[in-house]
Amino acid sequence: MHTKSLSELAADLKSGAYSSVELTQYFLDRINRYNTALNAFITVTDESALSRAKAADEQIAAGSAGALTGIPLAYKDIFCTDGVRTSAGSKMLDNFIAPYNATVVEKLNQAGMPMLGKTNMDEFAMGSSNENSYYGVVKNPWDLARIPGGSSGGSAATVAARLSPVATGTDTGGSIRQPAAMTGITGIKPTYGRVSRFGMIAYASSLDQGGVFGTSAEDCALVLTAMSGFDEKDSTSAEHAVPDFSASLKDSLAGLKIGLPKEYFEEGLDAQVEKSIQEAIEAYRKMGAEIIEISLPNTPLAIPAYYVVAPAECSSNLSRLDGVRYGYRCENAKDLTDHYMRSRGEAFGVEVKRRIMVGTYALSAGYYDAYYLKAQQIRRLISEDFQKAFETVDVIMGPVAPNTAFKIGEKSDDPVGMYLSDIYTISVNLAGLPAMSLPVASVNNLPVGLQIIGNYFDEAKMLNIAHQYQQVSDHHQQIPTAFDVTRGGE
Amino acid sequence: MEWETVIGLEIHAQLMTQSKIFSGSSIAYGAEPNTQANVVDLALPGVLPVLNVEAVRMAVKFGLGINAPVSQRSVFARKNYFYPDLPQGYQISQFDLPIVEKGHIDILLDDGGVKCIGITRAHLEQDAGKSLHEDFAGMTGIDLNRAGTPLLEIVSEPDMSNAKEAVAYMKKIHALVQYLEICDGNLQEGSFRCDANVSVRPKGQKELGTRAELKNINSFRFVERAINIEVQRQIDIIEEGGTVVQETRLFDPDKDETRSMRSKEEANDYRYFPDPDLLPVRISDDFIEAIRATLPELPEAKKQRFITRYGLSDYDAEVLTSHRALSDYYDQVARESNQAKLAANWVMGNLSGALNKANLEIKASPISAKQLADMIKRIADNTISGKIAKDVFEAIWQGEGDADGIIEKKGLKQITDTGAIEGMIDEIIANNPQQVEMFRSGKEKILGFFVGQVMKASRGKANPAQVNQLLREKLKG
Amino acid sequence: MSLTIEEVKKIALLARLALNDDEVQAYSESLSDIFDLAAQMNAVDTTGIEPMAHPQDISQRLREDIVTASDEREKFQSLAPATEAGLYLIPRVIE
Numbered sequence A: 001m002h003t004k005s006l007s008e009l010a011a012d013l014k015s016g017a018y019s020s021v022e023l024t025q026y027f028l029d030r031i032n033r034y035n036t037a038l039n040a041f042i043t044v045t046d047e048s049a050l051s052r053a054k055a056a057d058e059q060i061a062a063g064s065a066g067a068l069t070g071i072p073l074a075y076k077d078i079f080c081t082d083g084v085r086t087s088a089g090s091k092m093l094d095n096f097i098a099p100y101n102a103t104v105v106e107k108l109n110q111a112g113m114p115m116l117g118k119t120n121m122d123e124f125a126m127g128s129s130n131e132n133s134y135y136g137v138v139k140n141p142w143d144l145a146r147i148p149g150g151s152s153g154g155s156a157a158t159v160a161a162r163l164s165p166v167a168t169g170t171d172t173g174g175s176i177r178q179p180a181a182m183t184g185i186t187g188i189k190p191t192y193g194r195v196s197r198f199g200m201i202a203y204a205s206s207l208d209q210g211g212v213f214g215t216s217a218e219d220c221a222l223v224l225t226a227m228s229g230f231d232e233k234d235s236t237s238a239e240h241a242v243p244d245f246s247a248s249l250k251d252s253l254a255g256l257k258i259g260l261p262k263e264y265f266e267e268g269l270d271a272q273v274e275k276s277i278q279e280a281i282e283a284y285r286k287m288g289a290e291i292i293e294i295s296l297p298n299t300p301l302a303i304p305a306y307y308v309v310a311p312a313e314c315s316s317n318l319s320r321l322d323g324v325r326y327g328y329r330c331e332n333a334k335d336l337t338d339h340y341m342r343s344r345g346e347a348f349g350v351e352v353k354r355r356i357m358v359g360t361y362a363l364s365a366g367y368y369d370a371y372y373l374k375a376q377q378i379r380r381l382i383s384e385d386f387q388k389a390f391e392t393v394d395v396i397m398g399p400v401a402p403n404t405a406f407k408i409g410e411k412s413d414d415p416v417g418m419y420l421s422d423i424y425t426i427s428v429n430l431a432g433l434p435a436m437s438l439p440v441a442s443v444n445n446l447p448v449g450l451q452i453i454g455n456y457f458d459e460a461k462m463l464n465i466a467h468q469y470q471q472v473s474d475h476h477q478q479i480p481t482a483f484d485v486t487r488g489g490e
Numbered sequence B: 001m002e003w004e005t006v007i008g009l010e011i012h013a014q015l016m017t018q019s020k021i022f023s024g025s026s027i028a029y030g031a032e033p034n035t036q037a038n039v040v041d042l043a044l045p046g047v048l049p050v051l052n053v054e055a056v057r058m059a060v061k062f063g064l065g066i067n068a069p070v071s072q073r074s075v076f077a078r079k080n081y082f083y084p085d086l087p088q089g090y091q092i093s094q095f096d097l098p099i100v101e102k103g104h105i106d107i108l109l110d111d112g113g114v115k116c117i118g119i120t121r122a123h124l125e126q127d128a129g130k131s132l133h134e135d136f137a138g139m140t141g142i143d144l145n146r147a148g149t150p151l152l153e154i155v156s157e158p159d160m161s162n163a164k165e166a167v168a169y170m171k172k173i174h175a176l177v178q179y180l181e182i183c184d185g186n187l188q189e190g191s192f193r194c195d196a197n198v199s200v201r202p203k204g205q206k207e208l209g210t211r212a213e214l215k216n217i218n219s220f221r222f223v224e225r226a227i228n229i230e231v232q233r234q235i236d237i238i239e240e241g242g243t244v245v246q247e248t249r250l251f252d253p254d255k256d257e258t259r260s261m262r263s264k265e266e267a268n269d270y271r272y273f274p275d276p277d278l279l280p281v282r283i284s285d286d287f288i289e290a291i292r293a294t295l296p297e298l299p300e301a302k303k304q305r306f307i308t309r310y311g312l313s314d315y316d317a318e319v320l321t322s323h324r325a326l327s328d329y330y331d332q333v334a335r336e337s338n339q340a341k342l343a344a345n346w347v348m349g350n351l352s353g354a355l356n357k358a359n360l361e362i363k364a365s366p367i368s369a370k371q372l373a374d375m376i377k378r379i380a381d382n383t384i385s386g387k388i389a390k391d392v393f394e395a396i397w398q399g400e401g402d403a404d405g406i407i408e409k410k411g412l413k414q415i416t417d418t419g420a421i422e423g424m425i426d427e428i429i430a431n432n433p434q435q436v437e438m439f440r441s442g443k444e445k446i447l448g449f450f451v452g453q454v455m456k457a458s459r460g461k462a463n464p465a466q467v468n469q470l471l472r473e474k475l476k477g
Numbered sequence C: 001m002s003l004t005i006e007e008v009k010k011i012a013l014l015a016r017l018a019l020n021d022d023e024v025q026a027y028s029e030s031l032s033d034i035f036d037l038a039a040q041m042n043a044v045d046t047t048g049i050e051p052m053a054h055p056q057d058i059s060q061r062l063r064e065d066i067v068t069a070s071d072e073r074e075k076f077q078s079l080a081p082a083t084e085a086g087l088y089l090i091p092r093v094i095e
C-alpha cells in the first residue's frame, strides 16, 4: 500500500480492496516500526486516526466519498489540531493541547483524511536541518547519520520513508522545498495567501506559507486542491479562485519557456548537484521546452534581507509565549520580569532565542531604518527581479540547495554557514511566489531536488511541469531500502 | 518668573461596536472575567486578526466630525511590549499612517472668546485587558474581556494653556463622539479615558519644557485638578533649581497629588513595525460619502443654528449643545412652544437643576420635551404666571399629568378679569390707609407691599402686570 | 560590526530572555556575525524604494461587526498554568 499513489489508494478504497481502517492501520504499523529510527513523529494519534478512518469507511460505503476520503496523512506539528498537543517543536508548547483546528486541518478533515499524527520540526520552524527540535533530531531515511532538511524535516522524512502517503508542511524560507530535496520527495509551497495561515503557528507572518509533501506531483496536486482557498479568518489569504490542480497535469510542455537564473549556478553550488540539475533541464528540453538564461541580480541580498525580516517578525510573533495563558512557566518567579525572562529563557532553544534577539535589535530605536526598513526595500528589489524575469519566461528552474543532505552536527556551530545554504529558496518567500521541489537525481545515494519557481498563482502549471517529468523518470518512486519492507501478505 | 503651561491630551474613546476590533467576541461591559475572550483575544498560537468594518466606519465618522482628511490608505502597526494584560505581547495600533489625519475643534473660553484646538491625529487600536491587583494568594489576576475592544485614540496638539481649556476640549470631544454615536462617553466604565501631557516653560520661551504624562484621569473634575497640581509641582521643581523628568505619573484624587508610576526597568522601546498579519486599509471615496450621508447635525452647526434661529446667546447655545440629548430636548421644546428664550431658561434653569438634584440624565427626564413645551405655551399666553409655572412644573415632574390638566384641576389659571382684581385692590386700599398715605407722599417703593398683598389675596393667580397697572391708577386716587 | 556584552544583555531584557554568561558571550559572537551578514545590504542604494511589508499589493478585508464567539473559558483555562475565580494568575504586579 505504501507504494501506491493517492488515486490508486482512493480507487482501492472505493472498490473495497481494503478499508480506510485497514489502510490507516497499515501506516500506523509502519510508524510504529520505523519511527524510532527516524524520530519523525512527535505525537502519533492512532485512536483518533482509526475512528476517523471508520467514519471515512461509512462515507465510502454511502457513496459520498471524495478524492481523498479515507486516505491518512500526517501534519507538521505547527498546525493546531483540536484536542491534540501542538508543540511547534518547542519545550514552550510541550504541554499545549490546541483548543481549535487550523483552517488547513478543518479542510482536510472535511476531505475525510484521518490524521496519523504530528511530525517533528525545527523549533517554531526556525532551522534548515531539523536539529533545532526540543524532541530531538530527525534522521534522513536515506542515511540516518544525515539531516533530513528543515524545518519540516519530520514531514519530509515521514513521506520519504512511506510512513504516511502525504504530509503537510510550512515554508518560510525553504522549509518545504529543502527537506523535500534532501529526502527525495515532492513538496510544494504555494503562492503566499493561497493556503490559510489561520491555526498555523506563526514564525514570520509575511513569509510563512503552508503546503504539502507527497511522493509525486500528482499526489501533491490532489491535497493542495483540498487545502487551498480564501479564509475569512486570515486577512492575508487570497480571494483568488482555486482551480483543480490535478486537471492540467497532463498538458503538453511544448513551447514552455524555462528560465535559468545565472546567479543560481555560480560559486557555492556543488558540482554534482549542478550536473544533476543540468540533466533534468536537458530532459525538459527534450519535452519541447525552451531554456533561457535569465538574471535575478539581487539574489545575493536575499539572505541578509531574509535574516532581518524573518527574525523581526518572529521576535514579535513569539512575544505571546509568555507563560501566562498557556505554555511553559518557570518555577518560583520572584517577580513579573523574572517570570517572563525565565519562562522564555528556559523554554526556547538556542536558535529561537538567537532569532528573537536579532529581530528585537533590528526593530529597536536607532536600528530600524538601517536593518528592517532597508531589508523591506531590498525585498521589493528581489520581487521586481522575479517580475521582470516572468516577462520572458513561464517558470524558473534551478537547484533547491547547494548540496545534498549534510551530516548531523556538521553545521550546528555555524549559524551563518547554515543560513547561507538557504540561498536558492529564500528569495521566493520574500516575493511570495509559489515554488516546489521534485527529486531528479541521486548523488552518492542522496537525493537531489530540482526547484521550479512559478509566477503568482501558477501552481497548476508548476505541478503540470513536475508531473510531466515524473512520467519519464522514476526518481520519485525510489524508496530508501531500509524502509521498503512490505508487511507480510501485501 | 512668569510661567506658561502647555497641555496636550490623548483621549481614548471606546467605540460602540458589537464585537471586538479584530475578533468576534462581544465587548459588552460587566461580564464574568474571561468569558468574552476567544482564541484571538487570548493570542493563542496560530490565530490571526480580522478588522471590524464598524470600527473603521466609526473612525471615519470622527474624521468627518473634526473636518479632518480620512486617509485613503492607513496601516496597522505593532507596538511591542510585555505586560500581562496584553496577550499578544504587542498592541495592534497605528503609527505612521493613522486613519484620521489633522483636524481641529473650537472651544469656548471663559472670556467668551473662541480657541481652535488642533487634533494631530486619531487612530484605531485595541484595548488591553485588566489586571486585578487584589491579592490572589500573592498573585495578580488577569481578565481579558476588555482585551481587543476597539479604541479610537484622539491626539491633540499641545494647544491648551490651562486646565480649564483642557477640560473644555475634553468636553467638546466627549460631546462630539456621543453626537456621532461612536462612543457612549461613559467615564465610570472607562469608555472615555484621558491622558494629559503637561509641561511648563518661562513665558515667552519658544521650546517646550519637559513634559509629564498624567495617565487615565477618569473625570472632568479630576482632569482639571490633576493638571493644576502637576503644573504647580513642575513650577516648584524648577523654581527650586531642579529639573522636571519625563515620566508617566498617576493622579491620586484621595491625596490630591500626582506621583511617579513605578519606574520602568528599561526605557521603553516599542519597536513599532507594520503588522504583517494585517494589510493596508484602503478607504474609498464612496465609503466615506456613504458615511457622510448618515452624519447627524454636529454640535458646531447646531450651535450656530440655535444662535441664528432661536436668537440664543453664544453661551446659552454652547451649553445647550454640549450634549446631543440635551440639544435634541431643547430643540423640541423651543420648536413646539415657539418660545425659544423661555425654553432656554427653563431647560437650563429649572429642568437642569431638577435633573441634577435627582441625579438623572436628560434622557431619563420625568418631564418630556412635549410636556415642558405645553407648559411654556401657557406662560406665554398668560394662562399662568412664571411663578405659578414652578408649581405646575413640580406637579408634572411628580407625574400628576400635563400642564393643562394640572392648571385646571388645581385652579391655577391666572386671574386676568379686571373687575376681580379691582375688587381685591379696593379692599386692600381701604384696609391700609397709612400705606396709601405713604405712597401718595412720594414713597413709591411701598407699591411692592400692595403688589404682595394682592398676589396673596389672589393666591398668586393675579396677573402681575395687570396688578401693577391697576394699583398705580387706584393709589394715585 | 560587533555587539558588546552589554548590548546583548539589553536586547535580552527587551526580549525577556534570561541568559547565563556563557550564552551572552556566545550570542554576542553569533549576533555580530549575523549583523555583518545584514550589513551586506548596504551595497545597494535603496533611496526612494518603497519598503515591501507584504508579498502582494492587496488591501485589508473588513469583517462584519457580528459577535460570533461564545464563552469557552473552561476549555481555554484548562491550558493555563494558574487560574482562580476565572482569572489568569501571574506573579504579583506592584504599581
Ligand SMILES: [Mg+2]
Pocket: B093, B125, B153
Ligand atoms: Mg495608543
Ligand SMILES: [Zn+2]
Pocket: B104, B105, B106, B115, B116, B117
Ligand atoms: Zn477651528
